[in-house]
Amino acid sequence: MNYRRLGRSGLQVSELSIGSWVTYGNQVDRSVARESLAAARDAGVNFFDNAEVYAGGQSEVIMGQALKDLGWPRISYVVSTKFYWGLNQAPNQYHTLNRKYLLNAIDGSLQRLQLDYVDLVFCHRPDPATPVEETVWAMSDMIARGKALYWGTSEWSADEIRAAWEIAERHHLHKPVMEQPQYNLFHRRRVEQEYRRLYEDIGLGLTTWSPLASGLLTGKYRSGVPQGSRAQLQGYDWLRNELTNADKNEIVGKLAGIADALGCTVGQLAIAWILKNPNVSTVITGASNVEQIAQNMKAQEVADKITPDVKAQIELVVGDADD
Amino acid sequence: MNYRRLGRSGLQVSELSIGSWVTYGNQVDRSVARESLAAARDAGVNFFDNAEVYAGGQSEVIMGQALKDLGWPRISYVVSTKFYWGLNQAPNQYHTLNRKYLLNAIDGSLQRLQLDYVDLVFCHRPDPATPVEETVWAMSDMIARGKALYWGTSEWSADEIRAAWEIAERHHLHKPVMEQPQYNLFHRRRVEQEYRRLYEDIGLGLTTWSPLASGLLTGKYRSGVPQGSRAQLQGYDWLRNELTNADKNEIVGKLAGIADALGCTVGQLAIAWILKNPNVSTVITGASNVEQIAQNMKAQEVADKITPDVKAQIELVVGDADD
């Protein structure tokens, strides 16, 4: 496994990492979670991504229990959580980044995870109803109190990220270090255009999510929605339209051709393509089971085969299909 | 219930809230307090106002016990306290905002309230004998130590509030977020004139007190002081003159006419009129009993009926009767 710095920070994260979104708490039980984490670690993964909202807090409970069962030294892995949605649809408890919610949320997450601190804590979305300064103070206070080591954002605009960084610089608070954007062959603009100056100006690191565009880039939706797939889960109806889009599935078909030529799956190709972006610190991948992890990890070898020519070829196929 | 941001902060407070002044510890026993809080919460109220000095600390004791009995999640409600008068008439214990008093007072309040922290803590009055810088440091330290989430002032001049904000900005301390001024149809100048620039410049929020001008705006003093009213309580003699002022009671009579036309009481009209001011974050109302709460809550619906025309009509009746 290769390790990369999380942006300009000194933290080393494996270039492929594991996310618990959807997976834990919904489809995966405890023993599968434990086995998946163990398999990922055997492959060199050191970063495990989480959020308060995933499965209503149950993702954290399952990952926390698995980590406890596995008994690895705390220094050897990196765990994250994220705050914004909250667990109850009531004022100050959801869709917020205010001080009251954030300081309450971190205590809840640490309890569910059975940890003294998380390594990374994210503002899961921007909150236009809370001043950036209030949020920066609360995130910085989490770090000052030893409840987290680094903080960052997820799906914030470049302007919002820079505002947070500048406020922290001015008031001598802990600065945001990383952003967690969606990034894949069908969703490129923010990472490649909007954030462009931030990599150099503030040393922003990226922990990207949805490398397979919710599964679209696995090719499994080319002939409709298969049984047991995520697009059939309750509460994920919004995905179905996106995943069965004809134009995109046609592109996936062409990518499958390129993948065949390289001797890999289209999913591996899609992940490997992300790895070629030096501004990406780590690609968060799914972890429904040990086999899926094994398949995803092979993307590292595929990345070695993505020459500048192959990369150009891939991007030509995708064209301007950015959503 | 509508919720509003506390000024420019991210905290959401119900636009109608409950204060324990006079009520708890004096006239209301524990079970009534518990029932009143429960009724208010059922109506959507999430902010409960308090102060060290109310009933010599007994307000905090009763509210703390009621909150404990009710067992609501801590994240779901907002509690305040205020410091300035202290509990003993001795140096450093009353009429002060010095560091020694403030850091001692917060520990006492948290103990009486049986809480780990209050959401809001106010400097109950300005103290010309303590530098604003000393007070700002002590209030900010309360927040840094996790004993409060936001701090503000009560009945400070615009100049004093701005001084506190600027000192906090310069020294990178937690800034004041809100002010608790008296505000009602007979007391408008400070909120509408003096603080005018602060709403935009520093994002000041308001938690207003005495919406009914100590009861004058209920109309119940139009024919003298009724039995059992607050104006008959010991230690509140000063209120009696104010409440029986003939000119003002005449105005209340005219307001009652407008209220009749809208199908509400004059008290509901008075509260609803405050709700039309967008700089007000929440109107603190009394809570002697469940029925009073129910009556006050109806002011929300009345507010919908206060068109610009009705508002102009109300303000014409009041004229320059500001005290």
Next chain:
Amino acid sequence: MNYRRLGRSGLQVSELSIGSWVTYGNQVDRSVARESLAAARDAGVNFFDNAEVYAGGQSEVIMGQALKDLGWPRISYVVSTKFYWGLNQAPNQYHTLNRKYLLNAIDGSLQRLQLDYVDLVFCHRPDPATPVEETVWAMSDMIARGKALYWGTSEWSADEIRAAWEIAERHHLHKPVMEQPQYNLFHRRRVEQEYRRLYEDIGLGLTTWSPLASGLLTGKYRSGVPQGSRAQLQGYDWLRNELTNADKNEIVGKLAGIADALGCTVGQLAIAWILKNPNVSTVITGASNVEQIAQNMKAQEVADKITPDVKAQIELVVGDADD
């Protein structure tokens, strides 16, 4: 008792206060200490001065035990300690204001005093071998950690005090609030000349020591060294020459004449004269026994009799006898 602000701070101190130098641990046993503190408090004294070095730490032990026995609420009194000499003549343990010594010393003092915090903590002398910045950080850290409320200096030059204040202002640390200088009719230059600008520029408060010039101003040395006086104690040989100085005792004789005319002792006159200086926050007086306290407290009434004319008369007698 009158109370004065400690300089521009919000802390109120009684204009006459009690110091444990020499007294406690040397000449006074526990029950006498307890009675003396009680008598002082009955007279309105709220400030009790201490230092690590007094009687090798025993002053703090005796005062701590007396305070515990007396059981007053912690908010009601102000206790100080001072650091510089240390308890052992070894590197980093004496004649220093370095971080290691200071952070170690405060814990020792709080243990001896049986207190959670002192109100005032002083740097007992300047230390040219430690940067002012290092000392300012350590003193500010004591306050940030809740082990003291205010910090100051003792016998620092005006330049050193201003340097400490400016460093704290620049680095947003807790600023020095007060200085404890020797001040009496025979030792005036520093308070009246050297510090002159500091009262207005930084709001410096003064807790003055040696109001009677080690007893010289009681007049009891006018005919030699009396039995049992401090000048006979072991380790205080240096005092003897000073106290038996003929010129000064002649001045004391003339002051006694003025005192007679006012119906007070020369010691009361000397203390009362200090009280007329508005830059003095409190005059620390001795407390060997209850009678001595009673005598010193009368200086307050004498102060009312020191008209501008009497003050000029006193200062004419003293002339330029400043040591």
Next chain:
Amino acid sequence: MNYRRLGRSGLQVSELSIGSWVTYGNQVDRSVARESLAAARDAGVNFFDNAEVYAGGQSEVIMGQALKDLGWPRISYVVSTKFYWGLNQAPNQYHTLNRKYLLNAIDGSLQRLQLDYVDLVFCHRPDPATPVEETVWAMSDMIARGKALYWGTSEWSADEIRAAWEIAERHHLHKPVMEQPQYNLFHRRRVEQEYRRLYEDIGLGLTTWSPLASGLLTGKYRSGVPQGSRAQLQGYDWLRNELTNADKNEIVGKLAGIADALGCTVGQLAIAWILKNPNVSTVITGASNVEQIAQNMKAQEVADKITPDVKAQIELVVGDADD
């Protein structure tokens, strides 16, 4: 023993001190460690140097146990540790100065040393893969949390040290106070040339290591590698070439002549020469046994004999043999 300020800080360190590198955990057992520390202290040594990496953490364990057995007051000695290499060759655990590693490492060291805090904590080497700002924050946070009193660097470039100092000044964090460079007659450039401006500009102190150039300057390698010497230990093969260098051993021979004339060993001469550099705060010497300590301590007396003429003579012999 003479004591010197650690650079411009107020901390006093003995000009000769004891390091546990190689010695403890490898060649020295517990009782020898205890006796060696006791002998050093009897000679006036108050600084004992350590590092996480020495003997894989066992140096700290042995020194911690010895200190506990000896029972000296904590104020009376100065203990250090250093972080960079870590105890496991895995990401975020070695060759790093990132926040995760540093905050984890200090807790491990304190546990092994059985101490509440170390006096000095060093960044054992620069880490180009972590921003200086991240490292400065983590080191400053260790001090703010009371786990260390002063922090510094080891083998950082002048530019890196100044960068750390300036970042701390700008963000109001605890500044680096000292550097631990190699310094001896064969390794002079960094201390004498590169750091030249830092002594005055930021008051840098030096705790120098390898005064005898790993034993080369004892003269014992003049006729090959003796049995049982450090150059024969496993894992120290790299030393052998250096120590048997013919040119250097010839210089050592000439230095032995000067030493003979002064009536001391060449090792004592080499240490004494370092003591003549006023920018050196303390020379860290080895401590394999009581006899070695006794021999090294005599360098103090030798230093008195190194007149400007003798110093010039020594430096003429060495010439430009700087490695």
